[in-house]
Amino acid sequence: MRITALPRALIILLLCALATPTLAEDNTITELNIGSYNCPPFAMLNEDKSYSGLSILLWEKIALEMNVRYTITNHGLTELLNSIEDGSLNVGVTCLSITPEREEVLDFSHSFYETHLAIAVKQQGYLSSIKNVFLNTKLLLVIAVVFVLAACVGIIYYLLEHRINDKLYSMPGKKAQMLEGFILGLLFITKGPFNYFEFKTLPGRVLTVFLAIFTTFFIASVTAVLASSFTLGLLSSEVKSFNDLTNMSVGAKRASTSSHYLVSQAIVHRTYPDIEHLLQALDNEDIDAIVADDAVLKYLIKKSKEKGEFEQLMVLPYRFEKQNYGLAIENNSPYREQINRALLKIRHSQEWQQALHEYFAEN
Template identity: 60%
Template sequence: MAETKSITKPLSILFCLLFMFISVPAQSTSTNNIKQDSLIKVGSYHCPPFVIHENDEDYTGLTILLWEQIAKRLNLQYEIKQYPLTELLDAVAEGKINIGISCISITPEREERLDFSHSFYETHLAIAVKKQGYLASIINILTNKKLLLVLAILLCAAALIGSVFYFLEHKINDKLYSMQTRPARFVEGFILGLLFITKGPFNYFEFKTLSGRVLTVIIAIFSTLFIASITAVLASTFTLGLLNSDIKNPNDLANIKTGAKKSSTSSQFLTNHSIVHKAYNTVEDMLVALEKGEIEAVIADDPVLKYQIKKAKERGVYTDMIVLPYQFEKQNYGFAIEDNSPYEEELNRALLKIRQSIEWRQALNKYFTDIP
């Protein structure tokens, strides 16, 4: 019996050691796939306000702030290297770097070559132009097809209303129809209809026939809405005419000289819509070309355009540039990640938590406050 106990005790110790040997590594690998002592190779490119690259060592901006917070949460060691956009995406796809950070739009074409993190910023493409001079703006407004259509509707409505009231009232209403000749009375009828449309219904008691008074009440119900609608259309037409009447929607870019950043989603959008355009290396290069008159419009991501034009105006340049009020081609920014990345899951979890933080909202306010 004593011999059996002496054999059982060493076996129990052996099984305990074996269990500890198996369980400890499994637990450590399941909590974090990132090797803490490894150096993460990060690529970026200059894209204010998301990445602002002042010199070789100084990186600031929204995306840099987001990455620094993620690296801090995951206890990562990393180094950042600057790339042009095309080379950055190639470096991630070829495994030369582990991650690309900037204002990188998530697209199906890019997804075929590399992976992306969850989106951290949603935006759209926008168009920037130079304001026209007053004379050119007036000419464009007067030749605006929408304005001409509205004026035609106004004149037709005035003629119709004036004709109806003339038929009902001209024989018995000397106050409204005082001219002696028939053509002059027709003119009076048209003026009455025009005043009715632009000014609103006349006083009920101005008309002597029952039909005229009933018609006045009926028109009064609809005239306020009609005048409000016409006013809104005219206001929109005049506003857009002062901005740039040659561009009513993105398809109008086919008729003017347009610039876009090389290998960007804006360039891809123009190519997909068969719009010939000139490619530039940076947004700054495009704005310089727009200022010099080499191109007539710039297409790029909305926050990037607005931020750079705002900063330029603070320096006293590009004061005539504006971003048109058109939203199209939604964009989602994410981190470009190498295929089968071992740290994608941890990175996404950290990203989602930081996006919900007060620090992230404060950073957004810092960079985008006072941007029209």
């Protein structure tokens, strides 16, 4: 019995000895190589070469959850992606869009911010604003429809009422009475139904009932269209939709998702090394419009206006090509699950919501 018990005791001791280094390794603090590039407000390179910003704050909290040390180094966008791909960097922390092309060569964390592409332009003068309003094709189409409908309604009422209704058709002469009919139709279409008893013929009164229902919805629709047309006209921009960029000089950041999207839409454009150069080119009128991330554009233009710069630049209210930002991670990283768990925990925290408010609040 003693002979068989001894090997068992030795085996247990040996297993404990082998397990001890593993536990020690689990308790050691790993140091990760983190890369970033300047992309306010997500990653902002300070004068002392350190980084701050929303993405950096997120990573600081993740690193604390994971109990890892790290160093952050500065890179260009292409260099950053290549370094993560070849394993020189463990994680990329900035405003990197999650795209199928990038997913082929590296991994991403869960999304931590959802945004979209937007268009920024330089405002034109007041005369151009007025011109944009009255040359708006949608507005001109609405006016044409109103006049055609008014003429049709006026003709119908003229044929039904002009012989017996001296109150509505009081002018002498056929042409003058037809003009009265047109004015009646115009008032009916733009103002709404008249008093039922203004008309003396039964068909005229029946038509009044149907037109009362029709004009109620028609006037509401026209009001919405006109409000939209005037709003877009007062934006002081020739860009009324994304398709307008086809005939304009457009800029985008080099190697960015904005540039790739413009290429996919067959829109010729110039590329610039960063968003600051893009805004400067737009302000100098070297280009007519720029396409970039909506959140980044709004943040930089807002901060520039606070310093008295780029005061005529604005972001247009057009949203397209949804973007999701994530942390770029080297392929087959052993830290991916830990990063994702920590990221999801932080995204639901009150501190993260407060940070979003501080960076993106309008006032």
